[in-house]
Amino acid sequence: MRIASMGYARGLYIVMKRDLDRFWKYKWWLAGLITMNLTDLFIFALIFNNIVNRAYINNYLLFLAPGVTAIATFASAFSIGREVGVEVRRGYTQYLLSLPLTRMQLSMGRILGGAVRGLIYQIPFILLLIILHGKLPTPAEAGVIVITSVMLTISMSSLSIVISTAVRSFDLQATMRSFTYFVLFFFSNVFYPDALISRYFPHILYTMISNNPVSIATSIYRGIFTYNASIEDPLILLLKLASWCIVFLIMGSIFYLRNLTH
Secondary structure (H helix, E strand, C coil): CHHHHHHHHHHHHHHHHHHHHHHHCCHHHHHHHHHHHHHHHHHHHHHHCCCCCCCCCCCHHHHHHHHHHHHHHHHHHHHHHHHHHHHHHHCCHHHHHCCCCCHHHHHHHHHHHHHHHHHHHHHHHHHHHHHHHCCCCCHHHHHHHHHHHHHHHHHHHHHHHHHHHHCCCHHHHHHHHHHHHHHHHHCCCCCCCHHHHHHHCCHHHHHHHHCCHHHHHHHHHHHHHCCCCCCCCHHHHHHHHHHHHHHHHHHHHHHHHHHHHC
16 A cells, blocks of 8 residues: 555655646746736836725735735746647647556646646745835744645636646647636736725625635735735635635646546
């Protein structure tokens, strides 16, 4: 039993390491992506800081930074979806099936590989939060940050694989990926405080926006780094994010396994 479990873990590690090695080949793309997200953060903060109502947001840069940290996982974790989509179109999956790995090892390895990419990409943004807020998280808060980031990146990685394997047309995949980014980004609390969203949006839409996985992660980061931040019970937020993570993980596995068997 012990040998079997070690063999399974070893297989997962091999698949994840392969995806991580490919990730490092795109260093300039990675640097450009981080620069682009940081530029977006400072431009948005510069433009909107003197426009937003001070009764809701005192400092827009500090308000926006946790949201950008949450959404930053999208681009890096979604890179695994693009690669899986290319493999599907080129029939590369037949080579993967010839390897001495189970299909579940391949599926979980790809999802976790994408999640690790997202975690690596998110590190500079977490450090930026520490610098901007001048606050070093306590060990307990650091644990919550890690758990939140792991669940969020697994969710994004799984979702990207679902999109990339649901259809084989490259154009349709790109469209679906952009649409998903638009929904996750703009229908979240990244740009707007919950109090403002609940005031101007119908209750059902507010409920959907506040329970968006990006909104949940953003609220957790804000609760840790922003003093006197009014957020829902962190445990409830973590449970909600865990629910999203499980749902997306199951969907990602099903779609990837379906892709291997067709």
